[in-house]
Amino acid sequence: MTIDQWHAALREVTGVTGVLGALIVSAEDGLVVAETAMEELATADVAALAAALVMRVARCTSAMDAGLPQTAYLVGDRGALLAVAGPAPLWLVAVARNDGELGRLRLLMRDFADVLR
Amino acid sequence: MTDDPFAGAPDAPPQGLAFLELGERLRQRGQHAAAATVALSGLAHYPTVADAHDLLARVRADQGDDSAASRAWYAALECDPDHVGARKGLAFVAFRSRDFAAAERHLDIAAMQAPHDITILNALDRLRGLQPARAPVGTVRLTDPAGGVLLFDMQGMRLAGSVREVADVSLADAAAAEGAGLVREAARVARMLDLGTVRHVVMETADAKIAMLPVSRDGALLIYRSSATPLGRLLGLAGDAARAARDWMGSSS
Numbered sequence: 001m002t003i004d005q006w007h008a009a010l011r012e013v014t015g016v017t018g019v020l021g022a023l024i025v026s027a028e029d030g031l032v033v034a035e036t037a038m039e040e041l042a043t044a045d046v047a048a049l050a051a052a053l054v055m056r057v058a059r060c061t062s063a064m065d066a067g068l069p070q071t072a073y074l075v076g077d078r079g080a081l082l083a084v085a086g087p088a089p090l091w092l093v094a095v096a097r098n099d100g101e102l103g104r105l106r107l108l109m110r111d112f113a114d115v116l117r
Numbered sequence: 118m119t120d121d122p123f124a125g126a127p128d129a130p131p132q133g134l135a136f137l138e139l140g141e142r143l144r145q146r147g148q149h150a151a152a153a154t155v156a157l158s159g160l161a162h163y164p165t166v167a168d169a170h171d172l173l174a175r176v177r178a179d180q181g182d183d184s185a186a187s188r189a190w191y192a193a194l195e196c197d198p199d200h201v202g203a204r205k206g207l208a209f210v211a212f213r214s215r216d217f218a219a220a221e222r223h224l225d226i227a228a229m230q231a232p233h234d235i236t237i238l239n240a241l242d243r244l245r246g247l248q249p250a251r252a253p254v255g256t257v258r259l260t261d262p263a264g265g266v267l268l269f270d271m272q273g274m275r276l277a278g279s280v281r282e283v284a285d286v287s288l289a290d291a292a293a294a295e296g297a298g299l300v301r302e303a304a305r306v307a308r309m310l311d312l313g314t315v316r317h318v319v320m321e322t323a324d325a326k327i328a329m330l331p332v333s334r335d336g337a338l339l340i341y342r343s344s345a346t347p348l349g350r351l352l353g354l355a356g357d358a359a360r361a362a363r364d365w366m367g368s369s370s
Contacts, residue, residue, distance in 0.1 A: 049306045056295075056302040057320050060329070063291040064280050064341060067322040074303050078313030081306060095310060 003034065009112045010036035013092075016108060018100020020079075024116075027051045028089040041095060050083050050093040071110070075102070084109040086116035134163065140172045144179060152176045167197035174206050183210045198285075199230045205237065212244070220244055222265065228343040229324050238345055245350070259358070259365050265341040266358050268332070268365070273297035277365060280341050292339055299329055300337045317355060319348065328355040332362040 006024060013022035014036045021037025023046060030051035035043045057072040074081045080102055084092045092113050096105060136159035143152035156173035163169050174189030187210050193203035204227035211219035224241045231237060259268055259277040267278045273294035279285060280292045303315045317330040321344065328340045328351050340355045 045309060049309055053302055053306050053318075056299045057318070060292065060295040060299045060339075061320055061322050061325075061327065063288070063295040064325075064327065064339070065288055066320075066325040066327060066341070069320050069322055071319070071321040073317075073319040074306060074312065075316045075319075076307040076312030076314055077316060078311060081310060081312065095312075098313070 006034045006116075007036060009115070010034060013094055013105065013108055013112065016094075016096070016101050016105045018097040018102075019105060020095045020097065021046065022092070022094040022109075023047055023050075024086065025050050025083075025091050025093050026089050027054045027091050033090060037095075046081070046093060046095055050081060050091065053081070054083055054091055071106075073102075073106070082106060082109060084113040086113045090116065092116065134159075134166065134168070137166075137168050137172055140176070144172070144176050149176050149180050153180075165196050167193040167200045167203065170196060171200065171202045171206065174203070178206065178210065183213060186210055201227050201230045201234070201237075204230070205240075208240070217244060217247060225265070225343045225346060228345045232324060232344065241345060259361055267292055267296070267339040267341070268336055268362050269293035269296050269339070270336050271297055271300065271334075276336060277362075280339070296329060296337060296339050300331055303329070304331075317352065319351070326351050328352060330355050330359055332359045333366060336362060336366055338362055 010022040010024070013019060021035065021041040021043060023035040023037065023043055024033040025031070025047040026033055030048035032043050032047045037043050053074060054069070054072055057069045061067060061069050070085050072083045077098060079095065079097050080100070082094045082096070082102070082105060086092055092109050094105060094109060096102060136155050140152045140155035140159065143155060153173065153176045156169060156176055160169045160173060170189045170193035174186045174193065177186035177189060187207060190203040190206045193200050204223045208220040208223035208227065211223060221241065221244050224237055224244065227237050228234070228241060259266055265280065267280055267289055268276045270276055273296065275289050275293040279289040299318060303318050307313060307315045315331055317328050320327045324344055326342050326344055326346050326348065329337060331337045338355065338358050340351060340358055342351050342354070
C-alpha cells in the first residue's frame with residue numbers, strides 16, 4: 001500500500017460512528033507513521049500509549065505461551081482503544097467513544113491490517 | 118493356528134505399540150473386557166504412552182464407567198498435555214453428565230491444539246447451541262486448574278486458577294506477574310486518553326482469545342479460551358468469572 005492508500009484506509013476507519021481517530025503506529029518507538037483524527041485527539045500521545053499497551057499485551061500473551069498478539073482492545077466505560085497488528089512493527093490503532101460501532105470497527109481494522117501486511 | 122486373529126491376544130505380551138490397534142479393534146467389535154485387558158497389559162509395559170491411557174479410557178466409557186474413563190483420560194493428559202483425544206473424551210464424559218460448561222471447556226482446549234479439526238469446531242457449535250448465550254455464574258470454577266481462569270492480585274501474585282493445566286504452575290505465575298503489569302498499563306492508558314474506568318482488555322493471537330478484566334481494587338482476572346470462541350461469549354464468561362471472583366475473594370478474606 002502507498003501512503004495515499006494508508007490515509008484513505010484511515011479515513012474510512014475514522015468514518016465509523018464514534019471513532020475519534022485512526023493511526024498507523026510503530027510499536028517499537030511509539031511514533032505516528034500516518035494519522036487521520038479529530039483535532040481534540042492528541043495522536044502523538046495515542047501512539048506512545050498504544051505502543052506501550054501493545055508491548056504489555058505481548059509480554060502477557062508470551063507469558064501465557066499463547067503466541068504473538070494480533071489484536072488488543074482496551075475498553076473503558078467512556079471509550080475504547082483498538083489496536084490491530086500490521087507488518088511488524090506497525091500497528092493500526094483507533095480510538096472510539098464507548099457508543100461507537102466497535103464490532104464494525106474491529107472488522108474493518110482487521111481487513112486493513114491484512115492489506116497492510 | 119486359529120481362525121480368530123485375536124484369540125489369546127489379551128494374555129500375550131504386547132509387541133511394541135501394536136496393542137493399541139488390537140485393543141481398538143476389540144473395542145470396536147464390542148469385546149470390551151478383552152480390549153480392557155489388552156490396554157492394561159500394554160500400559161503395564163508402556164505407562165507413559167498417552168494413547169494407551171486413551172484406549173483404556175474409551176473402553177471404560179463404552180462400558181459406562183465414566184469415572185474410570187475420566188481418570189484414564191486425565192492420565193493421558195499427564196503423559197501428553199496436548200492429547201486431543203483425551204480432551205474430546207473428557208468433553209464427551211462431561212456432556213453425558215450434562216456438565217455442558219466443562220464439556221465446552223475441554224473442547225475449547227482441544228480446539229487450541231487442533232484449530233482446523235472440523236469435528237471439534239462442529240461439536241463446539243452444537244454444544245453452544247444447547248446452552249444459554251451466557252453461562253450462569255455457577256459454571257465458573259476459579260479453582261479448576263483446567264478452567265482457563267486465572268485470578269491474581271495487583272502485586273502480580275496468583276490467587277486462584279490457572280492458565281491451562283495444573284502442572285503449569287510456573288506458566289500461571291508468569292501470567293499473573295505480567296497480568297498485573299497489564300492492569301497498570303491499561304489503567305494508565307485509559308486515564309491519559311480519558312477512556313474512563315477499564316472494563317476489559319481483549320487480546321487475540323492465532324490460537325487464543327484472552328480477556329483481562331479488573332474485578333476489584335485488589336485483583337484482576339485473565340480468561341483464556343481458544344481462538345474459536347466468539348468474542349461476545351468470551352466477554353460473557355469474563356463477566357461471570359468476575360462475579361465469581363468477587364464472591365471468592367469475599368469468602369476467602
